[in-house]
Amino acid sequence: MPSSRLLFTLVACLIAAAGCGRPAGPRGGGAGGEGSVIGVSLLTLDNPFFKVIGTSITAAGATHGYTTQVVTPEKDLTRQHAQIKEFIVKKVAAIVLSPCDAKGIVPAIAEANAAGIPVFTVDIPCLEPGVEIVSQVCTDNEGGGRMAAEAMIEGLDGRGGKVAILHAKKFESCRLRVKGFREVLDRHNASSEAKIFVVDEYDSNGAKDIGYKAASDALQATPDLVGIFAINDPAALGAYTAIEEAGKVGQVVLVGFDGQPEGKQAIKEGKIYADPIQFPDQMGVRVVQAIVDHYGGRRPAAEQLIPTALYRKADAERDLP
Numbered sequence: 283m284p285s286s287r288l289l290f291t292l293v294a295c296l297i298a299a300a301g302c303g304r305p306a307g308p309r310g311g312g313a314g315g316e317g318s319v320i321g322v323s324l325l326t327l328d329n330p331f332f333k334v335i336g337t338s339i340t341a342a343g344a345t346h347g348y349t350t351q352v353v354t355p356e357k358d359l360t361r362q363h364a365q366i367k368e369f370i371v372k373k374v375a376a377i378v379l380s381p382c383d384a385k386g387i388v389p390a391i392a393e394a395n396a397a398g399i400p401v402f403t404v405d406i407p408c409l410e411p412g413v414e415i416v417s418q419v420c421t422d423n424e425g426g427g428r429m430a431a432e433a434m435i436e437g438l439d440g441r442g443g444k445v446a447i448l449h450a451k452k453f454e455s456c457r458l459r460v461k462g463f464r465e466v467l468d469r470h471n472a473s474s475e476a477k478i479f480v481v482d483e484y485d486s487n488g489a490k491d492i493g494y495k496a497a498s499d500a501l502q503a504t505p506d507l508v509g510i511f512a513i514n515d516p517a518a519l520g521a522y523t524a525i526e527e528a529g530k531v532g533q534v535v536l537v538g539f540d541g542q543p544e545g546k547q548a549i550k551e552g553k554i555y556a557d558p559i560q561f562p563d564q565m566g567v568r569v570v571q572a573i574v575d576h577y578g579g580r581r582p583a584a585e586q587l588i589p590t591a592l593y594r595k596a597d598a599e600r601d602l603p
Contacts, residue, residue, distance in 0.1 A: 320573065321369030322352045323362050325380040325406065325453075329488070329516060330542050331562050332380065335404055338566025339378060346574050348375065357487070359386045366390040370397045376573045380406040384454045388413055400576055404569045405562070406455045407585070417572040417582040419565050423455045426558035426590035427462025430537050433556040433592055434463075434509050435470055435478065437535035442476035443508030445535075446500035448486035448493050448517045456488070456513045459539060463511055478509070486517035493520030501528045509535040515545030515557065522553045541593050550598035558590035 320343050324332040336352040343350045351374070355361035359382045369377050370393060377394050381387040381403065391413040394401050400416045407418040434445065447463070450456040464480060471477045481504050484496035493512060501507055501524060510525075512518035518538030525534050538545055541559025548554045565588060572582035 318348045319372065319374045320348050320350045320376050320378060320570070321365075321372070321374040322350055322378045323365045323369075323380070324352060324354050324404075325382060326356050327352075327354045328356070329514070330544070331514070331540055331560070332405070334562040335380070335566050338563045339404075339570055340566075342567045342570035343573075346570065348570070348573075355382055357382050359383045362387060363390040366394060370394055370399060373397075374399060375577070376400050376402060378402045378404055378569055378573075379408070380404055381408050381454075383452055384408040385410055391415065400573070402569050402572055404565050405560075406453055409454060415584075416576050417569070417584060417586060419569045419572065419586045420455060420588070421560045421565075422587040422589050423458035424462040424465075425587075426539060426560070427459035427464075428466045429462075429558040429590055429592050430459065430511055430539060430556075431463045431466035431470070433537045433558070433594075434511060434535060435466075437537065437555040438476075438478065438508060440476055441508065442474070442478050444479050444481045444504050444506060445509035445511060446481055446497075446504065446507055447483045448496045448500075448510060448512040448521060449483045450486055450488040450513055450517070451483075453488070459513050460511075481507070486512060486514075486520070488514045488517055490516040490520040493517030494524050495520075497521035497524035498527070501525070501530065501534075507534055509537070511537045513539055515540040515542045515548075515554075518554050518557075519544060519548060522548065546593065546598050546602060549593060549595055550602050552595060556592055556594045559593045560590060561588055564588055 324336055327333055340350040353365050362382050377399055388410050391401050395414050402416050403418045405420050407420050467478050484500050486493040486496045510521050512521050515538050535555050538554045538557045541557045545557055568586055575582040
């Protein structure tokens with residue numbers, strides 16, 4: 283019969299073995315606690331949309347005992363890679379990214395994988411092979427792009443004509459928006475005599491100043507332009523200034539994307555026709571829940587898509603003072 287010392291040793295070994303294979307809890311406690319940090323690298327904090335995501339992650343994380351460090355590379359891939367390296371050195375509990383460049387950030391994500399730190403994306407997915415991302419939380423961007431095309435068709439009110447896209451091709455989310463937009467226009471053109479043609483795509487980088495320049499170029503290149511689809515509100519607001527300066531207010535239907543406060547105000551004022559609106563606060567809550575689920579031994583969905591909602595002037599008049 284084993285001695286009491288031997289029994290103690292056997293029980294200790296069984297307990298240790300039972301713990302193998304489970305996700306490690308965050309440092310400082312299984313569900314959060316002192317020293318449990320979520321490292322967050324968001325595309326830019328110049329855009330209020332990402333500020334909401336950062337604030338939401340911080341607040342939701344705090345309810346689970348996490349502290350959050352939010353940084354931004356301001357769309358610079360090299361800086362984002364350095365930020366991820368710093369998170370790895372700090373041994374954060376989780377890394378949350380909105381990638382500057384989905385392909386370019388792969389080596390940095392691979393480093394986090396090798397260090398055993400779970401990686402999550404928010405708003406901008408990374409669909410590249412060779413890396414492990416626990417969960418990707420983002421808008422249904424392709425569905426939102428389809429909604430933007432429906433808004434353009436509605437805004438043109440039975441007319442056809444030429445439209446331009448203010449793109450930001452390096453971001454996967456924007457590529458998906460444009461894909462959905464083009465898909466609906468192709469379907470519309472197959473069954474309607476009032477065909478709507480995309481004449482060109484111009485780089486806006488999702489920024490107001492570059493969106494202004496892109497829209498100015500589009501209006502000069504195509505004087506009979508009837509519509510512009512801008513992939514976010516800052517680009518749309520820049521485009522409106524270009525439309526105004528060209529003397530074409532009321533002649534060009536402008537559709538944006540996001541539903542930021544400034545964008546919603548522009549919709550109320552009739553500057554932007556409509557936006558498929560996103561819900562960045564929900565994104566922050568969802569990504570924190572994915573982290574909690576991961577450490578609780580529950581597998582979060584690999585992809586979590588949040589639908590958009592079309593926001594028009596009537597909605598703004600109800601919502602805004």
